[in-house]
Amino acid sequence: GQQVMQIPQYQHVQEGEDFTTYCNSSTTLSNIQWYKQRPGGHPVFLIQLVKSGEVKKQKRLTFQFGEAKKNSSLHITATQTTDVGTYFCAGLNDMRFGAGTRLTVKP
């Protein structure tokens, strides 16, 4: 079945540095979603990408969907301490989540 791989597993950055997490699928995805889970919290929907090559921005967050619809990335510019949490991609062909990237930010 579909398997979504996500890297890196952990990322520790200094406040103000950029951060990127990547998702790769072994099969073509109909769409991909990104969620953020704060420590002690629950996953919260960030965005959904549907079209090949799609790029969407939310303030300092930039989301991309690959041309082949097999990979996606989330880039955060100039991280802040409020960005701390685990970022999950989810290939919603089958409602399964990637392993997540845990972001910690040093003030």
Place this chain on the structure above:
Amino acid sequence: DTEVTQTPKHLVMGMTNKKSLKCEQHMGHRAMYWYKQKAKKPPELMFVYSYEKLSINESVPSRFSPECPNSSLLNLHLHALQPEDSALYLCASSQPQGRSSGANVLTFGAGSRLTVL
């Protein structure tokens, strides 16, 4: 109302107990989900209900028994659990799969943290 409400927030039970986790949403969503999340791991899909019918069972042990009494409620009945079943149990809801842009966007509840002694 854009919330998914889960009760209880915390539950401690012995291996011989019978308990239930409850989930409620009033967003008009017709798909509801149970996920299990262990520490530092992603949510792991357990069950999916679509239009009150069980559509996905991810080979979950029978000691977990889901129930969807109506379109707003989802229960997870627990019996004879093992200590390794201790985890955060997350309920989510969405519009069912389809062509609309909002389909499959999951709204999660805060979770029920289960400890099995």
